Amino acid sequence: MQTKIPATVITGFLGAGKTTMIRNLLTRADGRRIALIINEFGDLGVDGEVLKGCGAEACSEEDIVELTNGCICCTVADDFIPTMETLLARENRPDHIVIETSGLALPQPLVAAFNWPGIKERVTVDGVVTVVDSPAVAAGRFADDEGRIDAMRTADETLDHESPLEELFEDQLTSADLIILNKADLIDSAGMDAVRAFVAGRSNRKPQMIEASGGKVPASVLLGLGVGTENDIANRPSQHERDHADGSDHDHDEFESFVVDLGSVSAPESFTDGLKRVIDAHDILRLKGFVDVPGKAMRLVVQAVGSRIDTYFDRPWRPGEPRATRLVVIGLHDQLDPAAIRDGIAAAAA
Numbered sequence: 001m002q003t004k005i006p007a008t009v010i011t012g013f014l015g016a017g018k019t020t021m022i023r024n025l026l027t028r029a030d031g032r033r034i035a036l037i038i039n040e041f042g043d044l045g046v047d048g049e050v051l052k053g054c055g056a057e058a059c060s061e062e063d064i065v066e067l068t069n070g071c072i073c074c075t076v077a078d079d080f081i082p083t084m085e086t087l088l089a090r091e092n093r094p095d096h097i098v099i100e101t102s103g104l105a106l107p108q109p110l111v112a113a114f115n116w117p118g119i120k121e122r123v124t125v126d127g128v129v130t131v132v133d134s135p136a137v138a139a140g141r142f143a144d145d146e147g148r149i150d151a152m153r154t155a156d157e158t159l160d161h162e163s164p165l166e167e168l169f170e171d172q173l174t175s176a177d178l179i180i181l182n183k184a185d186l187i188d189s190a191g192m193d194a195v196r197a198f199v200a201g202r203s204n205r206k207p208q209m210i211e212a213s214g215g216k217v218p219a220s221v222l223l224g225l226g227v228g229t230e231n232d233i234a235n236r237p238s239q240h241e242r243d244h245a246d247g248s249d250h251d252h253d254e255f256e257s258f259v260v261d262l263g264s265v266s267a268p269e270s271f272t273d274g275l276k277r278v279i280d281a282h283d284i285l286r287l288k289g290f291v292d293v294p295g296k297a298m299r300l301v302v303q304a305v306g307s308r309i310d311t312y313f314d315r316p317w318r319p320g321e322p323r324a325t326r327l328v329v330i331g332l333h334d335q336l337d338p339a340a341i342r343d344g345i346a347a348a349a350a
Contacts, residue, residue, distance in 0.1 A: 274348020
């Protein structure tokens with residue numbers, strides 16, 4: 001029998017640093033040939049383009065597959081299983097498969113899909129890695145005042161359910177075999193201790209937690225966990241699975257995304273400052289994309305989590321590739337005003 005191909009599922013909330021961590025992994029893959037399956041939320045494949053632009057020998061462009069038809073946990077049968085079957089049918093099979101889920105995805109249905117006939121015999125889940133944005137957690141971004149909530153629950157049983165964002169965060173922790181407390185360099189040691197305690201208290205399971213800065217985690221740590229998580233998925237039920245045991249479908253109507261198309265941006269620093277004001281004014285959760293800067297041969301990548309914005313030039317514009325600025329905006333449904341946000345971003349670029 002051929003040895004099963006190990007697959008690592010990388011999950012985590014929006015902007016936790018999953019793509020950056022994978023990018024670092026590809027440059028230090030220790031000789032492994034890695035295939036990537038990327039599940040984007042939004043209409044613009046930013047994460048896939050960032051990874052294709054990294055130039056790593058471990059993963060060629062043909063080894064990167066993007067699933068953009070929706071949340072991977074909702075489209076397992078339609079998208080994920082056929083993608084896996086195609087990948088496994090290749091003459092040169094990969095040494096390892098890395099799957100980056102959307103920041104909105106429930107990991108449990110995806111892991112369960114590895115028990116499907118035709119997949120289980122050839123692939124095993126090496127482990128589920130959950131990436132946590134440590135500064136966001138330290139700032140209470142996904143945490144409520146538990147005492148206040150308990151008091152309100154006592155008075156009103158309709159408040160018995162936690163917010164969708166916190167529920168999703170906890171489901172990703174519950175599924176994990178390894179938790180990466182990323183961006184540890186952005187907070188002090190006391191803050192990191194608080195993050196550890198918070199994360200540990202959000203799951204009955206006790207997976208290993210390690211700290212990382214800039215998504216720099218060695219391949220020897222991320223790969224080769226050897227867990228076989230698909231055999232233990234029943235012990236990691238999501239809140240959705242508990243609430244919808246009747247098999248009803250779920251959706252992510254609480255989230256919304258749209259793309260903003262612009263021309264070139266002549267003053268990127270001023271543009272970044274303007275984006276911060278737009279993000280703060282409209283409570284945007286995530287903003288990411290590419291910017292065309294006149295006179296620059298390379299495209300500028302923009303990655304924003306809340307009001308924290310990172311920018312860097314990743315690769316030259318290809319011959320014949322249209323130079324343009326395209327940004328994906330992600331936020332909570334009913335809290336976004338796309339027209340006002342587009343106007344604000346256009347004004348920042350002017």
